[in-house]
Amino acid sequence: MRDRIMARIMGNGTSAWTPEQLATMARLRDAAIADPYALDELRHLTNNIGPRLSGSPQAQAAVEYVAAEMKALGADVALEKTSVPHWVRGAETGELVSWPGQTPGTTQKVVLTALGPSVATPVEGLTAEVVVVNNWAGLKALDPAKVKGKILLFNKKFDKPLAAQEGGIYAYGDAVVYRAAGPLAAASAGAAAVLVRAVGGADYRIPHTGQTMYAPGVDKIPAAAVTAEDADTIADLASQGPVKLHMVLTPQTLPDAPSYNIIADWKGTEHPEQVVVVSGHLDSWDLGTGAIDDGAGVVVSMQAIHLMQKLGIHPKRTIRFIAWMSEEEGSQGAATYMKEHSAADFANHIGALESDLGAGHPDGVVWAGKPALGEWLQPVANALEPIGAQTFRSSPETGEDINGLTEKGVPSFAPSQDGRYYFNYHHTPADTFDKVNPRELAENAAVMTVVAYALADSKDPAPR
Ligand SMILES: [Zn+2]
Numbered sequence: 001m002r003d004r005i006m007a008r009i010m011g012n013g014t015s016a017w018t019p020e021q022l023a024t025m026a027r028l029r030d031a032a033i034a035d036p037y038a039l040d041e042l043r044h045l046t047n048n049i050g051p052r053l054s055g056s057p058q059a060q061a062a063v064e065y066v067a068a069e070m071k072a073l074g075a076d077v078a079l080e081k082t083s084v085p086h087w088v089r090g091a092e093t094g095e096l097v098s099w100p101g102q103t104p105g106t107t108q109k110v111v112l113t114a115l116g117p118s119v120a121t122p123v124e125g126l127t128a129e130v131v132v133v134n135n136w137a138g139l140k141a142l143d144p145a146k147v148k149g150k151i152l153l154f155n156k157k158f159d160k161p162l163a164a165q166e167g168g169i170y171a172y173g174d175a176v177v178y179r180a181a182g183p184l185a186a187a188s189a190g191a192a193a194v195l196v197r198a199v200g201g202a203d204y205r206i207p208h209t210g211q212t213m214y215a216p217g218v219d220k221i222p223a224a225a226v227t228a229e230d231a232d233t234i235a236d237l238a239s240q241g242p243v244k245l246h247m248v249l250t251p252q253t254l255p256d257a258p259s260y261n262i263i264a265d266w267k268g269t270e271h272p273e274q275v276v277v278v279s280g281h282l283d284s285w286d287l288g289t290g291a292i293d294d295g296a297g298v299v300v301s302m303q304a305i306h307l308m309q310k311l312g313i314h315p316k317r318t319i320r321f322i323a324w325m326s327e328e329e330g331s332q333g334a335a336t337y338m339k340e341h342s343a344a345d346f347a348n349h350i351g352a353l354e355s356d357l358g359a360g361h362p363d364g365v366v367w368a369g370k371p372a373l374g375e376w377l378q379p380v381a382n383a384l385e386p387i388g389a390q391t392f393r394s395s396p397e398t399g400e401d402i403n404g405l406t407e408k409g410v411p412s413f414a415p416s417q418d419g420r421y422y423f424n425y426h427h428t429p430a431d432t433f434d435k436v437n438p439r440e441l442a443e444n445a446a447v448m449t450v451v452a453y454a455l456a457d458s459k460d461p462a463p464r
Contacts, residue, residue, distance in 0.1 A: 028307055028449045037299075038299040038441055041069065045065070049061050049065060051288065055085060055086030055254070059282070073306055075305055077263070080261040084257055084259045085332070090120065091249070092224065096243060097244050101240070110245060112224040113224060115179060117253050117329070119251070124248075126151075126246070130234055130244070132153045132234060133152065134154075150191055152191040157175070157228075158172075164420055167420060168426075178199070187221045194222070195231075196223070202228070202425070209225060209286075262322065262323040273318075278320070278449075280296070280354060281297065282298055291359075293427065296444065297354065300355050305321050313453065333401070346409075350411075351451075351462055352399075353452060354398060354414055355415050358422040367392060368412045370411075373463050378392075379454075380451060384447060398412040
């Protein structure tokens, strides 16, 4: 046992990396912590280019900008054409027009935001009584006659204590199903429109947008999220008597638009055909500027190639940067990548990384693959120990855009970020550049760079 522990610490002869390669990992780690490239790129993507909704001019500008930046680093850059939804947010307003205890002649503002790809209300808006349920069971228990023609509010609370203890992703998973399937359930029950309580832990009465779903054969009804505060107010008033809301949504769904994944290869010296993917998604929702979701994932992936160039490091295998398009509205870019590459290509995908859970401190890496992979990675974990990122855990999934690769048997990885606060900002107007802590962003860049290098330069490919 002691020998095994020592072997792990020392990275002995069974390690996939030589002492020189382990020293290179340390150099890359330290360079990532000191180098402002990722932060500077994020500043440009968020402040200068701004929100990058699929199909928007800003998304296209971001494609051109990032492609040029990767070319400037000396990578081989290709744009992979895909087709993406082109939904445009319009006006969105809401106000209570009647409720118990109302002061005559007044209305009360409700803060709401359309979910993508919601249909519009009539131009003059829609006015109806709001029926509140807490969950699916609440809807099932209702007499359908009570829902018909009304606005149905799914008031599913985001479990903040769970988010604080276990990480936001668990609380998000519990609540996001209402955002995703609420319009179908509401329309099936005959509702005229649907509201969902904002999914996330945000205070300060800010709404949380995101993708919802329609299905053939079910009426497409206007769908919006209301802030947690407004959901509480409406629920309280509705418990006292009838509450009527006037809402206006004027979004438009335009024809699908051409767009691109950016693929930038830092060519391997011995096995250029073997690739290790480092990636994030370039598109974002439009309320904020897409800093934590997912500008951060894109720039820490750019940083991996920048540091290779800066330090003159050329691993045996190719490091492939990918900026995925349209993750938010259905992962069309990732689907195109899976379609455009063959089984033989995937056999040459040695590993894939994606960062898409913000830029909080990473305590290590989550990986998906055979159990042997965990043992094999131990020297890499040791290399990340000085920045507190040495905890490697297995997980069935690592990232939305690389799940297809995981399913093909490609070992996949993601930094395991501190996600306790991520859902306070994610998909809200507050997802802006200032929410990214420069030191923590640099730690994520270090994780991406070191793991990508380790996979690209190991003696044999990672176990799969
Ligand atoms: Zn994302």
